[in-house]
Amino acid sequence: MNTSDVSQTGQTRIATTTKTVLREAGIGIALIVLILVFSMTTQHFLTASNVTNILTQVTINLILSIGMTFVILIGGIDLSVGSVLAFCAVVAGTVMTLPGLDPSTAVILATLSAVAGGIFFGLLNGFISAYWAIPSFIVTLGTLNIARGAALQVTNASTIYSFPASFNAFGSQTLYGIPLLFLIALVLVGIGWFVLTKTVFGRVLYGIGNNEEAARLAGHNVFFYKIAAFTICGGAVGIGAIVYMARLNIASPIIGIGFELNAIAAVIIGGTSLSGGRGSIIGTLLGACIIGVLANGLILLGLSDFMRQMITGFVIIIAVVLDKYRERLTKV
Amino acid sequence: MKFAKFIAAGILASTILMPVSGYAADKPVVGLVMKSLANEFFKNMLEGAKADEAKRGDYTLKAVGMQSETDVETQINAIESFITEKVDAIVVAPSDSRALVPPIKRAIDAGITVINFDVALDEKAKEEAGVKLAFVGPDNRGGAKLAGDALAKKLGEGAKVVIIEGNPGADNAAQRKLGFMDSVEAGKLDLLDSRTAHWETEEANTLFSNMLTAHPDIQGVLAANDSMALGVVKAIDAAGKTGKIEVVGFDNIPAVQPLLKEKKLLATVDQFGQLMAADAIDKALKVVKGGAPLEGWVKTDIKLVTSDDVK
Structure with missing residues (x-):
């Protein structure tokens, strides 16, 4: 079935929307169940300060997951996001600590350079995998090493610290208990949602994920769209790097190891199909929240570190198995 | 991820291994097996060792590091290639206190002076393998x-x-x-x-x-x-x-x-990491030159640092 074709009939569009809503409802229910369980079993879970904590802890993974959703929707994968995050952070950190810059100029230049760094690696990932038709799995495995090595080379393996005080303070600020950093992520969720659901560009991305050949035959420049998806992912990583720096006040070449796996997990738990063409940003938002709530709640429960790791693994598997059933039930 | 490690090891081997060409026959060769050089602590340690090599000038240093903290295979491979190359001494900061014991035993059996620094090898594993080895490191x-x-x-x-x-x-x-x-x-x-x-x-x-x-x-x-x-x-x-x-x-x-x-x-x-590798190398060279083998635990300096120590 071609849910993607821009000229799809009204009927299939409504069917698609209903399906998406059903899928998201399922994930939402899972999240609510988790929240209920933790509220009943732990004393501090639903306190204002803990909600602030969870939102802070979700933020970086959420930002990376938004970008990852674009890549997975076209049937790709980006394993380089953790390393690229480190690369963007050390480039931005170097810029931010340049002598003689006033704080606001330093922060703006650093942000621009982080996003530019992310976009550069996104373009590289997209171009290589699209031009030579190489699976993005292997291309991004290469750039994973390139970005990590470059980050270490730039800094000579040292940690960059002492950012402007205002930048550091921004990282801890909240608005009615909601961290400003999380609000940045929410804005990105909004943009991602709009692009994927309300624009032709977004619908074509779904189309490529469903059936690349059909999208090509329909006259879409698949080459361009693929590069665009990876570039969006790279840009999101750049923003993620700045958010990391604001939250922790350091930039180090060894940060972000394994972040790609958490981002992929959030996207998949959120109901996006690994083979592409199916999924949503709202699902990704819920998926990232599930991971964050789980990590937080299990610590509050007092479970051992090893048990926590096992349970997180089980939840990922349960989520995808449930998704299989949901898929059958909601098939038109 | 095996493949990632394989690539990583390849990249490392080609970049971190020092130029092999032409060391003088009379200079002893010391193989230094480090942990992750992505870690600032070990990178500084390696720089300290290189500075020591340049300062002393009476030995040749060959250093190998790992890509990540837990990349045990790279260390084992490094020790094995040092045995093949017949270096005079191996100075090793083990990434795993048990897995490194068998290759270290092979090195000792091959007549190479081995010094274990930074992280101590497991006593029981050493005993089982019949390895007697001193440890140079902090408490x-x-x-x-x-x-x-x-x-x-x-x-x-x-x-x-x-x-x-x-x-x-x-x-x-x-x-x-x-x-x-x-x-x-x-x-x-x-x-x-x-x-x-x-x-x-x-x-x-x-x-x-x-x-x-x-x-x-x-x-x-x-x-x-x-x-x-x-x-x-x-x-x-x-x-x-x-x-x-x-x-x-x-x-x-x-x-x-x-x-x-x-x-x-x-x-x-x-724990003065910068000096730790250089210190272990100096101790290894003394043994290579006929000094008494080290025994037990040779403790290196540690110091509490508070705001009073920062200007």
């Missing part, structure tokens, strides 16, 4: 106790504290935890929780925020390294509890200097 347990005692002195008896541990299974992480526990017992502190953040800043930040939710009355934190202490201090700031919770760390990395100065970090421990 992590004693160091952690120095930091823990500083915290206990500051907070007084009955203070509520938590421990942020290093990687489960790593010997220095285990030793530091034991040292912290010694302080908890000696200072009659109330230990509320003890968990790992895998040496990482971000994970420590998340973990400590959550611990603080579960135990809002925490008064002190014992972090097993400074990277994690950085994350803890930021979590304290974010929770608006600056100055109300005391933190101690370990390693004395440059990034904690401002925190020591602002008294957001009560104390950390310096």
Whole structure:
């Protein structure tokens, strides 16, 4: 079935929307169940300060997951996001600590350079995998090493610290208990949602994920769209790097190891199909929240570190198995 | 991920192995097996060793590092190639206190002087393999106790504290935890929780925020390294509890200097990593030149660092 074709009939569009809503409802229910369980079993879970904590802890993974959703929707994968995050952070950190810059100029230049760094690696990932038709799995495995090595080379393996005080303070600020950093992520969720659901560009991305050949035959420049998806992912990583720096006040070449796996997990738990063409940003938002709530709640429960790791693994598997059933039930 | 490691090992082997060409026949060759050079601590250690090589000029240094903290295979391969090359001495900081014992035994059997530094090999594994080997390194347990005692002195008896541990299974992480526990017992502190953040800043930040939710009355934190202490201090700031919770760390990395100065970090421990490899190499060369073999545990310097030490 071609849910993607821009000229799809009204009927299939409504069917698609209903399906998406059903899928998201399922994930939402899972999240609510988790929240209920933790509220009943732990004393501090639903306190204002803990909600602030969870939102802070979700933020970086959420930002990376938004970008990852674009890549997975076209049937790709980006394993380089953790390393690229480190690369963007050390480039931005170097810029931010340049002598003689006033704080606001330093922060703006650093942000621009982080996003530019992310976009550069996104373009590289997209171009290589699209031009030579190489699976993005292997291309991004290469750039994973390139970005990590470059980050270490730039800094000579040292940690960059002492950012402007205002930048550091921004990282801890909240608005009615909601961290400003999380609000940045929410804005990105909004943009991602709009692009994927309300624009032709977004619908074509779904189309490529469903059936690349059909999208090509329909006259879409698949080459361009693929590069665009990876570039969006790279840009999101750049923003993620700045958010990391604001939250922790350091930039180090060894940060972000394994972040790609958490981002992929959030996207998949959120109901996006690994083979592409199916999924949503709202699902990704819920998926990232599930991971964050789980990590937080299990610590509050007092479970051992090893048990926590096992349970997180089980939840990922349960989520995808449930998704299989949901898929059958909601098939038109 | 096997493939990633394979690529990583290839890249490392080609970049980190020093130029092999033409070392003078009379100069002894020392093979240095390091841990992750992505870690500032080991990178500084390697630079210290290179500086020592340049300064002394009477030996040739060949160094190999790993891509990540747990990449045991690279170390085993490095030792095996050093055996093939018939180096005079191997100086090794094991990434795993058991897995490295068999290759080290092969090196000793091949007549190579082996010095174990930084992390001690497992006593039982050594005994089973019939390996007698001295250890040159810091007393992590004693160091952690120095930091823990500083915290206990500051907070007084009955203070509520938590421990942020290093990687489960790593010997220095285990030793530091034991040292912290010694302080908890000696200072009659109330230990509320003890968990790992895998040496990482971000994970420590998340973990400590959550611990603080579960135990809002925490008064002190014992972090097993400074990277994690950085994350803890930021979590304290974010929770608006600056100055109300005391933190101690370990390693004395440059990034904690401002925190020591602002008294957001009560104390950390310096184990003089830069000198550690060079020191072990000097000891190896003495044995190569006919000195008596080392025995037991040759302790290297450790020092408690507080705001008084930062200008």
